[in-house]
Each structure stands twice: as C-alpha cells, then as structure tokens.
Amino acid sequence: MSQKTEHTFVALLEKHQNIVHKICRLYTNDQAAHNDLFQEITIQLWKAYPKFRGDAKFSTWMYRVALNTAITLYRKSKRKIKTQEFENVAFKIKAEEYDDTTEKQLSVMYAAIKELNDIDKALVFLYLEDKNYSEISDTLGISEVNARVKMNRIKKKLRSILNP
Template sequence: MNKQDQQQFFREIIKQHKGIMFKVARAYCSNEQDRQDLMQEMMIQIWRAVHKYNDQYKISTWLYRISLNVAISFYRKNSSRAKLYTSLNGQLADLPPDDAPGNEWQLNLLEQFISELKDMDKILVILYLEDKSHAEIAEIIGISVSNVGTKIGRIKDKLKARFSQLKY
C-alpha cells in the first residue's frame, strides 16, 4: 500500500469507526480533556499501524485492539495523577439529583461503576455493550470464548451488587 492509499484508508477508518475510539475513551477517561488526549493518541497509533493492517481480520477487531491497548497505557500513565483528586463526585453520584430523570442517572452510575472496574473487566464490558459476540470478544482480547462468558457473568454480578448497595 503506497502512502496515498494509506492516508485514504486511515481517513476512511476514522470516519467510519470513530465511535469505537470514543466509547473506549469514554470508558477510560472521565474528563473531556483527557478523552480528547486519548482519542488523539489512539489516532496516532492507528496511523502508525495502518500499513500493518491484515484484511484477514475485521477492521473493528483491529481497531478495538489498538484502541484498548492505547487506553490501558494512557490510563496507567495518568492514574497516579488521578489519585491526587478526592473522589467526592463518586460519593455524590450515589444520590440522585432532584431533577435527574431515572434512566439518565442510572446510566451515569453505570458509567461510573464501569470506570471503577479493572482494565480487563472494562474492556469486556465495553465489547459486551457493543453487542459483540463472545467469539469476537475472545478474538479481540485473546482469551477463550468460555472464559469470556464466565468473566462477563462475574462482571454483571459485580455491577448488580454495586447498584443494590445504593440507598434511594
């Protein structure tokens, strides 16, 4: 693939699949500036890898792998900075605002609870919520299909337990 073809392929990938990167960034970064930085880093890494793309794999699988690896690295680099901030927001999020619609509040809580999961669990939830099959998830993250099912079941139980701890 020549340089011009690579540029065109890159543009098409970003245009058609930017939602993948946005969902991953949203799961790993709670503030907008960090999300933008992570999205930029994902695009850089995708650009660097575009010439290595093997069409034997689905583009979405390839993008998830790159995006998730970049997000994990980014998260680890920035986690020490994040620890400096007190999680007052996390404590306040357990109480619904007076004017918050129920579903929006619950979705915000789900997002918060997912952000508190371990890296691998976050990845699994993101892919599960994307309606990826267990086989696709297994291919993307490199574990067995049965392991995917087991882990997703455990994560669901953790999230249910978190919701059940809330006092309305």
Template sequence: MSDSLEDKFLNDFESNQNIVHKICRIYTTNSNDHNDLFQEITIQVWKNYSKFRGDAKFSTWMYRVALNTAISLYRKSTKSVKTQDISDIAYKIKSVDYDDTEEKQLKALYNAIQKLNDIDKALVFLYLEDKSYKDISETLGISEVNARVKMNRAKDKLKKVLNP
C-alpha cells in the same frame, strides 16, 4: 506512504471513530483526558495501520488497538492524582434523547463501569456494543470460555455497585 493508504486509513477510521469515542468515555472522566486519549488512539491506529492484514474486520482490529492503548495509558495514569471536571459529570450522547430516569441510569452505569478494572471495562464495553463472545475473545486475545467467565464476574461486580 502513498496517498491511497492515507485515504483508505481516513475512510476506515472515520467510519469507525465512534468506537474510539466510546472507549474514551469509559476510560476517562473529563473532556481533556477524553481528547488526549482520542488523539493517542488515533496515532496508534495510524502507526499500526500498515500492519493491518485484513484477517479480521477493521473494526475488530481497531477495537484491539484502541483498548490496548487505553489500558496502557490507564495503567500509567494510576500513579497521578485523578480529577474530574464538573462540566463533564453528565455524560451526553448526541442524537439520542433520554428522559431523566434513563439519563440517571446511564450516568449510574458509566460511574459503575469506571470502578471496574481495565480488562473488565473492556469486556463490558464490547458486551454493550453487542459483540459476540467470539468477537470479544478475538479482540482481547483470550478464549471464548474465559471471556464468558470474566463477563459474568464483571456483571456481578456491576450489580453490587449499582445495587449495594
């Protein structure tokens, strides 16, 4: 591989790495798992970078690779015992200050999202990223109508968890 491909990859990845961190936050419950998933997604994005044709935006393509990696690792990990690091229970987002109420609501939302299945997590994540249903459907490889239906069902599930 040439240096220019590596440089282009580094530039593309660095400018979109917040996508990976957000996906890691949704699919993991502690910092060690977050770091492991981040590393695995980075490896998969790099391994597949030469296959990126540019038909879609890099960020859309990266969402797809990252979500597929997270989902496949999540499915493998369901056989192991889940643990949670006490220090990681509080989700902290840099450069955004929340008051206590907002922070509690954010924690509750992330806890509720953790209870969704892997596809619903991906849908909610993309929805919270203000992606259009067209972008969501392209990223997940489903029809736009299916994305809307699944999102409405995911919203209903979240409402039941947040307001029992």
C-alpha cells in the same frame, strides 16, 4: 505510505470513530483527557495500520489497538494521560463533537463500569457493543470460555455496585 492508503485509513477511522469515543469515555474523566486519549489512539492506529492484514474486520482490529492504547496509558498514569506529538501527518480527521448530554442516562452505568479493573472494563465495553464472545475473545486475546466466565462474574459485580 501512499495517498490512497492514507485516504482509506481516514475513511475507516471516520466511519468507526465512535468506537474510540466510547473507549475514551470509559478511561477518562474530563473532556481534555478524552481529547488527548482520542488523539493518542488515532496516532497508534495510524502507526499500526501498515501491519493491518485484514484477517479480522477493521472495527475488531481498531477495538484491540484502541483498548490496548487506553489500558497502557491508563496504567502508566492513573490520572493524566500523556500524548506524543505527531506533526508529520497531513490528513485531517473530521471529528464529530462528542455530545455528553445524549449519554446522561448511562452515567450511572458508566460510573459503575469505571469501578471495574481495566480488562473487565474492556470486556463490558465489547459486550455492550453487541460483540459475540468469539469477537470478544479475539479482541482481548483470551479464550471464549474465559470471556463468558468473566462476563458472568462482571454482571454480578455490577449488580452489587448498582444495588448495594
């Protein structure tokens, strides 16, 4: 890949890295696993970037790759996420320090969301990111009607988890 392509990718990743951090928080339980998953998602994004056609917004494409990577790795090993080495990449990404204290108010909600299955977690995540049902359906590869129905069921389920 050209250096220009690499710089464009790094700039886009730095701009949208909070998406990856939020996904990592949903699918991991500690900082080490969070860091490993962040690295693995970054690798998968880099590998998939040449196929990014620009049909969707970069952030929508990034959600899809990141969620698919997280779900795949989570399903492979429910407790520990394995990463692969990626030594031939010369770019460095300035990762923001992930500050857990800023999200302590959300810890109860995250705990409830973690009780959901993988697809429901992804749907809630996109909903909380203020994505409309059209974007959610495109990202998850389901129909818009299915996304709406699933979201209503998830809301009821979360209410029952939070208010037993």
